Structure formats: C-alpha cells, structure tokens
Amino acid sequence: MIGAGMGAMAAAARLAVAGHRVVVYERTETYGGAVRRFERDGFGFDTGPGLLTLPAVYRDLFVKTGKEPLEDCVELVQVDPCARHVFADGTEVSLPNASRAGVVAALDKALGAGAGERWGAFLVRAREAWDRTRRPLLEEPLWPNWQVLAEKEPYPAVAHRRLLRTRQARTLSEIGSLELRDERLAALLESSALAHGLDPRTVPASAAVLPYMEHAFGTWYVHGGIRELARAVYERCVRRRVEFVFGAEVVRVLEKDGRAAGVELSDGAVAEADHVVADVDPAWLKALTDRPLDGNGDVRADPFMTRPGRFALLLALRGGCEAGAAHRTVVHAPDPESELDFLASADGDQPPPPTVTVLRPDDPALRPDDGHESVVLSAVVPSAADWDEEGMVRQYTEHLLEAAEAVIPGLRDRVLWQEVRTPDDTDDETGAFLGAVPAPALAAGRGRFLHPSNTTRLPGLYRVGGWSHPGGGLPHAGMSGALVAGLIVEGPEFRGSR
Structure with a gap:
C-alpha cells in the first residue's frame, strides 16, 4: 500500500481482517495524511480537518475490524451549536446541531420571519438529492457507466407559482437566488x-447534499482533536498486524504479465505484491506508473487541474475561552464575488478578505492549562498562488486576524505566538499537487466533480483516499477504504455493503 492516509488505513485494517498480509509504505514519518497535529509549549492544533461528519463510516470500520467499538477508542462529542455564522451585514445566527425545527426557529429569529421556512424547504429538496445519490456516490464503487451520474441533476426542480412552471437550479448559487431569496441564506x-474549495457559482446544484449531510447526521468533535481519530485507526491497523514502513518513498509501481506486481522504493528495494493500493494525488500516481489509468478524455482523471488549498493560522492565546463561545464560527466575506474571482484566477497580489472559519475547541488536551486557549483560523485559498511570497502570507494573516477579531474578544492582545500554514505545507506532508485539498464527489456537472474510480486500467492497482471515488473529506476517504477492500476481497462483482 502506498501512503498511510485515512483511506489507506481504512482499507488496510479491513484487508488484514480478511486474511491479507498488508504492508504500508509511507514517505513521511507518520500516518494520517492531512490529518495531523502541531504541538508547541503545551498547545495542540489540528492542522487538517477539525470536525467530523458521518461518524457512522468510522463506527462501521471499527465494528468490522475488531471487538472495540469506535467510542471505546476515542471520545466523540456532538458540537452544539453546529456553527455560528457572522454575515457581512453584521447579522449573526447560531444553528443548533442536527435539529431542523431548531434551525428554522433560529433563522426566523435572526433573519426575519420566513427565512427558516425557506431553509427548511430547501433541506427537504436536498434530502431528495441525497437519497438519489447516496449509494452511487458514497456506498458503491463508481459505476462503469458513470456518465449517467455526470449528466442527470439529482436536485429537484421547484414549482414557481407566479411563472406557472417549474424551474431547476443548475448551480448551488442559483438555489440561493431562486429559492432562498436572502443574501445571508445564500451565503450560508x-x-x-x-469549505471544500468549490465555487458555488459553477458547482452543480447537487452540492446541496453537503449542507444536508451536516444537518442530518450532525457535526462531531473528537476529544483531543481529530488527530486522535487517525491515531485510533492506526492502532487498529497495528492490532490487526498491518505493517507500516515510514520514511519509505515509492518511486515506481511494478508490472508483471500485464498487472501490478509490487512497488520499487527510492533506495532501490523492491516489494512484490498481489495487489497495490495507492493513496496519493493522481499526478503522483501517474508519475509512478507512466501509463494511462483511465479512458481517453475521461474528465474525472485530470491530474493537473488547479484546485484550491487551505491557509491556516494557529494561535496560542493567553486567557481562557469565555463561557458560551461557539466551537465553530464562520465569518463570511464582505465581498463574496471578489473572493470567488480570486480563488478562480489567483490574479494579482492583493487577495480580498476571505470567508474565515474560526475553530475554538474548549478542550483541555489542546492547551497547557485553563488560563490559555488554542485556536485555528482558516480560509480556502488558491493553491497556485506564490506562497513563498512574504506579502501574500502577510496579507492573508492580517485578513484572518481581522475576521477573527469579530469573534474573539481582545484577540491581538492575547496572542502569545502564531504559526502559519500554507498549501506548501500540505504539499510537503501529503504530496498533493500544489497542496490542494480534494472535495467530495458530486453528481451532474458533466463529470467534472466526480473522482477517478477505485479500480484502474492496470489490473491489480487500486486507488483509495480523497483523490479517488468517492472523494475528499473524512467520511468519503473512509468509505473509499471500504470500497477498495471489498473490490480486492470479493472481486469486480462487489457492489458495496447493503
């Protein structure tokens, strides 16, 4: 197995339980892929995802690979409120976790009568899109005739009484303008x-499943940070006798008799294998094989497509977290169009203020004592920007701090030290091209939002993790591990768990 990301480890544990000898070669010195931790002076920070949706994916992994359930290995905490939103006009709203009635009431109170009803009606339609795409885009290997998923928009059309006809939104932004009819609801x-690096102006309306997943299944935090989830999965692999070799860079996938037969390492060592599973960026995998792995003209498999990355500021603060502070706050950009234009082009050296996520986990495990606080500020940024340019880093740092001042009282006076993380850091740690972050797979959009299938044109070579079907994010990466394990154990007839 190439790489020790979350998808690879999820596959490794399942394969080991099925009786396979599994060896994982990881070029860095630790596991988890992008799910990492930065520690200094008693402070701890998640440097990848900070929250978890769909914990059922990892509950299933632990049920299928051992006696101890997930909750015996990590402490899962439901985050409530799910998020606090601060809009450009100064309006604020805190949304309860996994409560439709609570969300409707909160939106009506903060944004005016009718806002909650419109959002609730949207969630009903989003559920319809979820029901239509959940199995093919999350629980099953990618269909051979994946073009069917690429062409049909699963988000339903909406009847417009005044127009006496129905109209179907083509993009997520059109849902906002046609159905929500409130700039703040549209921003929400x-x-x-x-948050996944997707431009709502171009992403298909099927992206409505993203807020629906959070609403339906809740948002969760792992005590000690999401890195603890990676630790638990790694330890489950070790208990199932999966072997890990760290500091081992794979430079080539070996072939024999027309199929994958092992890997070659940078020191010249060769490891033979019946199956090779790669948890790497598609550009990297292409370099390891030097052969086409998908059909000609396959829009799912462009290894050099520019994708956004993540800029984060890790703050060590003096003073404890005030009572009632939200775990997650989203401070919306004052000019969303300028933010999206810059993400799409990265033109110019003056980035506009972005949408900023503020994570304040009130977790004793991440601070030296109750008189201090660890905070993570983050924003989606162009991965192709020049992150060696001091001015770019300085401007984004200032944007994030300015946004967070609306959330954290006396922020600048409380900063003991700060650590900047750019897409270059993600590139170094994960090998992702330009430090980009993968998004979950989505239907429609002519296939541009699907991901390469877990199987390849080279028999015996499989893809796992966020850069393969069903895409990025912790739940999707975990599901990719289940799909790859099923394909190897049961063969190409495997159709997912039921």
Missing part, C-alpha cells in the same frame, strides 16, 4: 461548498 448555503 454557499459556505458549505466553499
């Missing part, structure tokens, strides 16, 4: 796509 909707 679009932030769910932006």
